[in-house]
Amino acid sequence: MEKAVFIALDYDREEDAQNLLMKLGSADKTYLKIGMELFYHSGSHFVKQLVEQGYHIFLDLKLHDIPNTVYRAAKQLAQLGVFCITIHALGGSEMIMAAKKGLVAGTPKGMKPPKLLAVTELTSISDAILRNEQNCSLSMTKQVVSLAQTAKKAGADGVICSPLEVTSLQKIIGTDFLYVTPGIRLANNQNGDQKRVATPKQAKDYGASAIVVGRPITTATDPASVYQIIKKEFN
Numbered sequence: 685m686e687k688a689v690f691i692a693l694d695y696d697r698e699e700d701a702q703n704l705l706m707k708l709g710s711a712d713k714t715y716l717k718i719g720m721e722l723f724y725h726s727g728s729h730f731v732k733q734l735v736e737q738g739y740h741i742f743l744d745l746k747l748h749d750i751p752n753t754v755y756r757a758a759k760q761l762a763q764l765g766v767f768c769i770t771i772h773a774l775g776g777s778e779m780i781m782a783a784k785k786g787l788v789a790g791t792p793k794g795m796k797p798p799k800l801l802a803v804t805e806l807t808s809i810s811d812a813i814l815r816n817e818q819n820c821s822l823s824m825t826k827q828v829v830s831l832a833q834t835a836k837k838a839g840a841d842g843v844i845c846s847p848l849e850v851t852s853l854q855k856i857i858g859t860d861f862l863y864v865t866p867g868i869r870l871a872n873n874q875n876g877d878q879k880r881v882a883t884p885k886q887a888k889d890y891g892a893s894a895i896v897v898g899r900p901i902t903t904a905t906d907p908a909s910v911y912q913i914i915k916k917e918f919n
């Protein structure tokens with residue numbers, strides 16, 4: 685996989701997403717992330733439209749349910765022709781295997797199934813939240829590694845984690861696995877709700893396979909130039 689910068693289209697209206705794409709220019713057929721907000725508003729038709737236009741879509745719906753439900757949901761999502769989808773690793777190995785099977789079962793003949801990425805600990809979770817609210821006695825890195833090991837054994841193609849954990853993950857799990865990292869901020873950006881953050885350059889140095897960037901681009905006065913800065917730093 686090319687070292688992609690996924691732009692998170694975190695909008696509640698297609699017009700806003702289209703407006704951003706127009707500002708970014710059509711020469712760069714980019715990697716886009718569609719999350720719950722836009723999907724719940726616009727459904728699958730907008731996803732299909734972007735796929736047809738040549739965009740690589742990361743459909744981030746973070747499935748987390750019983751294996752049978754996740755199998756059936758993944759089977760539906762596979763029909764959209766997206767590049768990857770997400771599930772929560774905390775759903776367990778049976779659920780992850782069901783998602784993988786659903787993707788294979790739902791992919792139209794002659795096409796590749798979407799990649800399956802397992803969210804480890806959300807990048808909005810701090811060490812304190814992990815310890816005090818999730819009652820987890822492991823360090824953040826150990827917990828992320830443990831979830832990633834489960835995900836890999838169950839057939840996931842990669843994980844979502846913060847850039848801060850990638851080096852440890854690669855040492856234990858290897859480099860034939862995708863490490864996709866949100867929580868990306870340029871030096872002058874606000875962290876907002878993100879707790880485990882890094883710059884695109886740090887993400888690159890830690891070994892991230894791809895990064896996911898929302899607000900630093902979507903709230904910028906000149907999104908196209910910020911996107912180019914981020915791409916340059918990461919590549």
Ligand SMILES: O=c1ccn([C@@H]2O[C@H](COP(=O)(O)O)[C@@H](O)[C@H]2O)c(=O)[nH]1
Pocket residue numbers: 692694717719744803805806807808844845866867868876878896897898899900
């Ligand atoms: O652990 C996770 C998993 C997914 N995300 C998603 O990435 C983007 C990040 O947006 P920013 O505005 O750059 O913070 C967003 O769509 C999240 O749903 C994540 O941040 N952390």
